[in-house]
Amino acid sequence: MSFLNVIRKRLVFLVFVMFGVTLITFTISNLIPGDPARLIAGDRATAEIVEKIRNDLGLDRPLYEQYGKYIVGVAQGDLGTSIRTRRPVLEDLKIFFPATLELAIVALMLAIAMGIPLGVASAVWKNKPIDHLVRIISVIGISTPAFWLGLLLIVFFYxxxxxxxxxxxIDQNIAMPQHVTGFLLIDSLIARDFTAFKSVVGHLILPAFTLGFVHLGVVARQVRSAMLEELKQDYIRTARANGVSEFSIVFTEALPNAMIPSITVLGLAVGDLLYGAVLTETVFAWPGMGAYVVSSIQALDFPAVMGFTVVVSLAYVMVNLAVDLIYMMVDPRIRGIS
Amino acid sequence: MPIDMSDKTILKIEDLHLNFPIYQGAVHAINGVSLYVDEGEIVGIVGESGSAKSVTAMAALRLLPKGSFRLTNGNITMLGHDILKISEAEMNSLRGNQVAMIFQEPQTALNPTKTIGKQMFKVIQLHTGKKRKEARNLALCLLQDMRINDAEEILQRYPFELSGGMRQRILIGLAFACSPRLLVADEPTTALDVTVQRQVLQLMRAKARKTSTAILFISHDLALVSQFCDRIYVMYAGSIVEEGPTKLVLSAPAHPYTQALVRALPESSTKGQRLESIPGTVPKLTIKQEACSFRERCDHAHDLCVKIPSLVMSGVKTQKAACWLLEKVR
Known part of the structure; x- marks a missing residue:
């Protein structure tokens, strides 16, 4: 199977996924009791005004027509107009999505940077104190609700x-760096504004740790079990019999192979991080998609909610595609005979 | 620290006792094994599964998982080094360099995600400090010595693309990378089919003669060992029951177990007759042996056999066996 084949297959697959995702969100949106037109018009508006707003928004059209119109728009890159902000949903997401993505990526990096060494240590010193400690950390990580951990961290560190x-x-008295990528870490570096960069890093640490903590546990456990499995293999014994040092056995023989099953877990984590960011962002007043989508749900702003779902699903599919491609890169057995 | 380099003994194991702790008690795997391998010699260890042949070899190379076993007595000396005392780093500089080992399963003995070349260069460079290009040349030579014709191409291949026989030849070639003084071959051909077996063994022996490498050959297959080895040790339930030059041991086995083994060889039976076998099974090793371990299955068992016999000369030159019958003869 070649890389191109996989990509092609996945892109076809993507069409069906997006179709399904939009259909489901659209249906649920319309099943929720509540009338966006009524909400916009306010309590005291007359039935006439409400009807007019409904007409303006196209909400009086049959459902299939509304959906059809929406799907055609999505295909053209138009996610509709937000009922709440009255701006194109895509424009809103352009502002909020990078903030969420930045948080999710840093959280993932923290989870990887801490989870892999912890998992390796845990496997190498199986049943030793460090292993028990790592397993305790993992269980705490997996079972701690992010919003609660976030609050604790704020109370303590702030x-x-x-x-x-x-x-x-970023600090309120520091000017935002000029918008280039939307990632403040990168934008502040582009602007060579190191005060801003420092402030951005400082603001990222607590929410990224909160968001990444769950996955730290997942990654550590996955790496631990994969490492234990690899260290049992015959080729490790061959390496030992050939005088390869224990350090090299762990890091150059076993770990790369143990990472193969762990890649799947990391891919799933990316999706979870994007969704999971909603709660963390609320706790940390992070101006990302989480806050945006929560406000949108409260305002029954269906185009915004659906836009969020579409973007996150797209990201999810893309990450899974990336996972498959990485698989092929690291495992010659999946690539097939060269 | 080298002790006595003038000695031509490469490996010497003295009265080794080793057990594996388990829930409630222990498996007494090795019960007083002594053996030696001299320079350039091919020495066989024969015995059925569970007789601790492999464990003995793994212990000699310190390849048993740390903490999984208890060594209660014994000495292992290899090339003047006290194997039970030297550091891990010293051990690593011996393994793959002065002493190499190959295993039963070539299917899984190579890293599945690295090319053959990458794996060979790593070991070669580790011990010789050669540059990549020199390492590559040596790898090619090693493969060619193992009769691998398209060596260049094989270096680019991954293990899963090659046959078992090919992989085992690669592993044997790699084992000779540093012209070791000793090669421990733990059932190297058991996983291969019979036609490939012979070829692989011949290649291994030819190469060993060329580099004057001694071989400690472990097998359950008496017929194979008899064709291949200068001297053999017969192991039973964690002890050596007979030792001596292969020809002597096979033509005049002194221990009842060896006698039974020789009778059980298909070659020694006549057509149409039932094949010989040894009734009974190996004793449970969870109980520390106080008697001769073969007593239960032995046709000649008598009162004396409740005590463990020691290895004594069987009357002929260097052949020894551990049986009370021999004591009586003397």
Whole structure:
């Protein structure tokens, strides 16, 4: 199977996924009791005004027509207009999505940077104190609700110690770097504004840790079990019999192979991080998609909610495609006979 | 620290006792094994599964998983090094360099995600400090010595693209990378089909003669060992029951177990007759042996056999066996 084949297959697959996702969200949106037109018009508006708004928004059209119109728009890159902000949904997402993506990527990197060494240590020193410690950390990580952990961290590091900011992406008295990528870490570096960069890093640490903590546990456990499995293999014994040092056996023989099953877990984590960001962002007043979508749901702003779903699903499919391609790169057996 | 380099003994195991702790008790795997391998010699260890042949070899190379076993007595000396005392780094500089080992399963003995070349270069460079290009030349030579014709191409291949026989030849070639003084071959051909078996063994022996490498050959196959080895040790339930030059042991086995093994060879039976076998099974090793371990299955068992016999000369030159019958003869 070649890379191109996989990509082609996945893109075809993507069409069906997006179709399904939009259909389901659209149906659910319309099953929810509540009338966006009534909400916009306010309590005291007359039935006439409500009807007019409904007409303006196209909500009086039959459902299939509304859906058809929407899907044609999506295919052309038009996610509709937000009922709440009255701006194109795509424009809104362009502002909020990078903030969420930045948070999710940093959270993932934290989970990887801490989870892999913990998992390796745990496997190498199986049943030793460090292994028990890692397993305890993993279980705590997996079972701690992010919003609760976030609050604890804010109380302690912001409230008591005052070493990290309590929320937002950047200090309010620091000017935002010029918008280039939407990622403040990158934008501030492009602008060579190191005060801003420092502030951005400081603001990222607590929410990224909160969001990444769950996955740290997942990654550590996955790497641990994969490492234990690899270290049992015959080729490890061959390496030992050939005088390869224990360090090299762990890091150059076993770990790369143990990472193969772990890649799947990491791919799933990316999707979880994007959805999971909603709660974390709310706790940390992070101006990302989470906050945007929560406000949109409250305002029954269906185009915005659906736009969010479409973008996240798209990201999810893309990450899975990337996972498959990485698989092929690291495992010659999947690539097939060369 | 080299102790006595003038000695031509490459590996010497003395009165080794080793057990594996398990839930409630232990498996007494090795019960007083002594053996040696001299320079350039091919020495066989024969015995049925569970007789601790492999464990003995793994212990000699310190390849048993740490903490999984208890060594209660014994010494292992290899090329003047006290194997039970030297550091891990010293052990690593011996393994793959002065002493190499190959295993039963060539299917899984290579890293599945690295090319043959990458794996060979790594070991070669580790011990010789050669540059990549020199390492590559040596790898090609090693493969050619193993009668692998398209060596260049094989270096680019992944293990899953090659046959078992091919992989085992690669592993044997790699084992000779540093012209080791000793090669431990643990059932190297058991997983291969019979036609390939012979070829692989011949290649291994030819190469060993060329580099004057001694071989410690472990097998359950008495017929194979008899064609291949200068001297053999017969193991039973974690002890050596007979040792001596292959020809002597096979033509005049002194221990009842060896006698039974020789009778059980298909070659020694006549057509149409039932094939010989040894009734009974190996004793449970969870109980520490106080008697001769073969007593239960032995036709000649008598009162004396409740005690463990020691290895004694069987009367002929260097042949020894551990049986009370021999004591009586003396």
């Amino acid at each position: 409230g008591k110690l005052g070493i990290f900011p309590g929320g937002g992406r």
